[in-house]
Amino acid sequence: MSDGEKKCGSTFDYFSYWQKRLYDNDKIEDCQERLFGEHQVPGKVLELGCGCGRLSPLFKDYLGVDLNPRAIEKAKATYADKKFKVADIVTDEIGQAENIVTCAFLQHIPDGLVEDVAKKIEAKNIMLFESVLEGYRAPWCFSHDYEELFGKAHYIESIPHTPARFMVFRRGE
Numbered sequence: 001m002s003d004g005e006k007k008c009g010s011t012f013d014y015f016s017y018w019q020k021r022l023y024d025n026d027k028i029e030d031c032q033e034r035l036f037g038e039h040q041v042p043g044k045v046l047e048l049g050c051g052c053g054r055l056s057p058l059f060k061d062y063l064g065v066d067l068n069p070r071a072i073e074k075a076k077a078t079y080a081d082k083k084f085k086v087a088d089i090v091t092d093e094i095g096q097a098e099n100i101v102t103c104a105f106l107q108h109i110p111d112g113l114v115e116d117v118a119k120k121i122e123a124k125n126i127m128l129f130e131s132v133l134e135g136y137r138a139p140w141c142f143s144h145d146y147e148e149l150f151g152k153a154h155y156i157e158s159i160p161h162t163p164a165r166f167m168v169f170r171r172g173e
Contacts, residue, residue, distance in 0.1 A: 049105030
């Protein structure tokens with residue numbers, strides 16, 4: 001038992017909690033399908049931090065990028081008709097697309113690095129499905145001012161019963 005578990009008096013499995021709350025939640029999946037469908041512009045979609053490719057079926061011309069080679073292997077095996085690649089978005093060339101998508105990704109990039117990532121994103125349409133944890137800090141989660149990073153949001157919707165918000169930033173309008 002770790003010191004943290006001893007102090008709390010019990011164990012808490014954060015991964016299972018968020019997996020059930022965000023990813024095994026039909027309401028969230030329906031919401032993501034609706035929002036991403038309503039707000040994308042014609043053309044290629046590049047998902048940053050795609051993990052196992054869970055969002056890829058929502059998009060026709062899709063490339064998913066993630067740092068984790070095991071996640072990319074699983075994505076390729078699960079969604080053979082989609083394109084995926086292993087890359088570090090901070091140091092590697094990631095390519096460009098008309099639509100950039102993130103889902104619970106930027107919130108894990110520390111202050112200082114997230115600005116570098118934002119500078120690399122050159123898309124007409126940026127769609128973020130990110131937690132906004134105002135006043136909250138955890139070793140694995142950072143609260144960013146997305147409007148400071150990407151400009152004034154074109155559209156924002158809070159997702160009921162979660163800390164998540166769906167945000168759209170349109171450039172060149």
